[in-house]
Amino acid sequence: MHFLHRRESGHPWVSVIALTFSIFIVNTSEFVPIGILPDIAESFSLTSGEAGQMITIYAWLVVCLSLPLTALTMKVERRKLLLGLFLLFILFQSVGAWSPSFPALILSRTGAAFVHSLFFSLAIPLVVSMAPEGKRTKALSYAASGTALASVLGMPAGTLIGHYWGWHSVFGAIAVLALVNLLVLARSLPAMAGDDSRIASSMKKMERNRSLLMVYAILFLGVSGYYTFYSYVVDFLQNGAMISRGWVPFILMLAGIGGVCSSLLFPALYRCSPRYCLYADIIVLTGVLFLMDIPFSETAALRIAGVCGLVMVFTVFQLILQSRIFILASGYADLANSLFSSVFNVGIGMGALAGGRLLNGGADVDRLGFAGAFFAAAALASEWAVLRFADRGNLQADLQKKGGKDD
Template sequence: MPFVLPLLGLAVFAQGTSEFMLSGLLPDIARDLHISVPAAGSLTSAFAVGMVIGAPLLAMLSMRWSRRRALLAFLVAFLLVHVLGAVTTHYEVLLATRFVAALANAGFLAVALATATAMVPPDAKGRATSVLLGGTTMACVAGVPAGALLGELWGWRSAFWAVALLSLPALLAILWSVPADRAPRFSDAGPGTRGELRALRGPRLVVLLLLGALVNGATFCAFTYLAPLVTEVTGIGAGWVPAVLALFGLGSFVGVGLGDRLADTRPVPLLVAGGAALLLGWTVLALTAGNPVAALVLVFVQGALSFAVGSTLVSQVLYAATGAPALGGGFATAALNVGAAIGPWCGGAALTAGLGFRAPLWVSALLTALALVLAGVACGARRRTVRRGVPSAQDAPA
């Protein structure tokens, strides 16, 4: 595995910390900028929208750049807007920086996924994907609690400064480790934007992207409302919430490691067994959330299963997107963030309807069930196509 991949993972860690850390900083931001907590919450929505828009758009815009130029441009922009966010006293400016930071984050992750998979053997895409996504899981384990602690000690601005400083080593690493020449996937000999967009319309890719969105929607629906669940239903004190969130993050780190081992060699068994276990786990957690031991065990297990299945789906998108080497990572990133936006919205709607703090878990179970149904329908359609003797190796859903 090339040495540059863990360094790209460090940048992804900084970006993941930025994405998730606001959950512990919103009250402080609201007080400092003299705004309401819901207005401060819009900072999270702005980041989610920027990620969804930025992943495919910036992947297309940067197709003719070298990998190093694209990665450096996105990471420098990400660093600078965090400096601006750390010093501004205006809510509107901070809101704009969150949107721009998300655009840069999405563009960086899309190019980093394509870069990582291009630097490893053709049968190691899953392992390369897991190394990068490991940065996101480590943000859940260490970055988010650390951001909350910094906010508690020195104010919310210190967390923004920390993310900016954390980006510097990755910036230097890209300068030293990523080749400066034009990468083949950006060259004029490639399929071009239109050719890659046509390749992304294949049924197999569409199904994989939808599955990624549904699974990630289930993950972040539950994760977003984990704090009120454990305080109001499980009965764990509010002081233990960061530890519970870190437990979920630790499980996600283990899950990415599991995906690292199996995504390249046994992806179908992992997705089938993992998807079924996810559905069972969300259901059991909803039923047993009042038991502290069961809840804590299942928080860890669901974190592991969610990211094992999610990272494997991303790697399968990259395997299937051979006709879209530049845009495959961008659309995979966009799909995950569509789920990250829709899942919490659905969970919030269930809470608003007065269905109780277990409701987001039932929503997560429903989203997972929809993913399993979609996968089953897609597999059935492929089998019927094969029985009719129609060649469909590239377009049939996995």
């Protein structure tokens, strides 16, 4: 499904890669406060739970603004809209780099959330439209990798920058990367007219697709569980095992490398059992979150291993669900992926809020893994229901359909 009227570009893959990098940058901007949260809290004399509210505010603003802004701008010329959004994004990241107070930082994050809320409903269809004929699924997989790599590489890299040059410099670095990417997009993207003629019919198809709706339910629960714990991962690493803050960026980078490795192994794992791969992954995700709460996890080595394992398992979780989106939403995967981003943000907001409330209520940071495991267990129950009660023949055919093929 395309909502765009495309004018040919001489270098379509340059545009696809630039759009993928823009997805990486915007998502990195969302995730990076997790790694520098204690530094932000300390600089403004806040607790981590209080500072963590900006993660929830950002995520839920994205959700609330996404559909209204998408509807209002559907007929606006796509290239101008994207470039204008990126200019605003650079402006708000610059405000973050300057922020002298927590309200100023919240203003910066609010503006970035405004851009984010419209960006993904725009970027995914652009990726699809720019892909060469017969390479749409490959292009969509590139776009999905931009999101996955932001959490496993972008956030740790930002944490490392923040450790050596201060948290303000992280937002400055994102602004510089966005400016470079803006120049590439300006050179490579052709003009494209907007078109809202098929949105209504595609939305109706999505509403009737029960398997797709279950994907969103499982996504929300799994992301909520992960971010209940991971939003405060820096405090977890420093608590109990006495890991110094100077080592935290390197530990997160190590976890990110593990996430990249699991993403490389994902195609082989998924081909082995597309039907049960998600079920097995959620079992492991639930188990790892639960283990974060038990006494033997207080040693530094076990905490580091736990965080690395958690990132690897969650990376696979994201990729499995994105693969299901491509398969189950054949014909309107671009819109389905835009909704994927919204649901993901609802989960981030819920997880950060739940973890922050627990910390502000006096709970130890170690208890967050146990709380996250409850969300993950609910996701596991949902996937069990899908496998147990869905039309087994049709579901099996859907998950194996087009396996390894492009459209």
